[in-house]
Amino acid sequence: MAVINTGLLTKGLRSEFFDRFDATPIHYRDLSTRIASNSDRENYRWLGTVPKIREWGTGRLAQGLRVESYSIENLKYEATIEVDRDEISDDQTGQIRLRVAELAQRAATHKDYLISQLLIAGETTGHHSYDGATFFSEEHISGESGPQSNLLESAAAEPDVPTVEEFKAAIKQAIATMLGFKDDQGEPMLLSATGLVCVVPPTMLFPATESISATIAGTAPNALAGVARVISFPWLTDPSKWYLLKTDGVIRPLIFQDREPVEFNALTEDSDEGFRREKFLFGVRARYRMAYGYWQFAVRTQFA
Numbered sequence: 586m587a588v589i590n591t592g593l594l595t596k597g598l599r600s601e602f603f604d605r606f607d608a609t610p611i612h613y614r615d616l617s618t619r620i621a622s623n624s625d626r627e628n629y630r631w632l633g634t635v636p637k638i639r640e641w642g643t644g645r646l647a648q649g650l651r652v653e654s655y656s657i658e659n660l661k662y663e664a665t666i667e668v669d670r671d672e673i674s675d676d677q678t679g680q681i682r683l684r685v686a687e688l689a690q691r692a693a694t695h696k697d698y699l700i701s702q703l704l705i706a707g708e709t710t711g712h713h714s715y716d717g718a719t720f721f722s723e724e725h726i727s728g729e730s731g732p733q734s735n736l737l738e739s740a741a742a743e744p745d746v747p748t749v750e751e752f753k754a755a756i757k758q759a760i761a762t763m764l765g766f767k768d769d770q771g772e773p774m775l776l777s778a779t780g781l782v783c784v785v786p787p788t789m790l791f792p793a794t795e796s797i798s799a800t801i802a803g804t805a806p807n808a809l810a811g812v813a814r815v816i817s818f819p820w821l822t823d824p825s826k827w828y829l830l831k832t833d834g835v836i837r838p839l840i841f842q843d844r845e846p847v848e849f850n851a852l853t854e855d856s857d858e859g860f861r862r863e864k865f866l867f868g869v870r871a872r873y874r875m876a877y878g879y880w881q882f883a884v885r886t887q888f889a
Contacts, residue, residue: 780833
């Protein structure tokens, strides 16, 4: 007896998955530099190696790559839904179709989730930048840069509930710090305060947004209006910490190493699982890695 086709066993389901996948709001493309990967891992010896412009003089002065290197191995990810054959035969309400749509959303936002985990772990041992220090550290030293820190504290009467004015002071401090960072040549990394993004926990969304809003009638002009935009990640659970990222550099604060894009596949009535166990499988698979890029383009601030 043939399986009742409720629309789940057609090619249209794959199309629906990717329609939902493509329509899901995501942020990783703005926060990370995409690097196409052709191997199981990639080596980054070019981070922090661009020399400053000099007079021609007696001719070109070629400078080799620094000894600092950074190796990133690709990881494989998957998520699979198991559905009983009888559930498909009896599914008249489209609940299984909704689960597949939710799977598409999870797959689409997974890279954003990985970014949030890198930010959270960035100040702990084992989560290093290309210079060997933790990504958020008070001891970043590279070449002729001197000691530098992208770990900041900012005053707040209630650290878990900063006010708009307290967030304004914090963002001014974070921008000033970032503008002062130097590369391994001892030269400033940034030329302008552009492409800035405040990545905040949900509890900080409104004070952060209000702190950079345009002038409200009856109030003094806001010098910070439009200086950055705000992204709220639900996976950031510490209400006292937020992150300022610069996203318009050639190399951004995060690297998205893209090996194999998301695939959606199904094993249904013609499969071994479908015949022996009467279980149909719908799943996604991908290979990539989210990793740290330029620490100079990221500052972590904690209210205290």
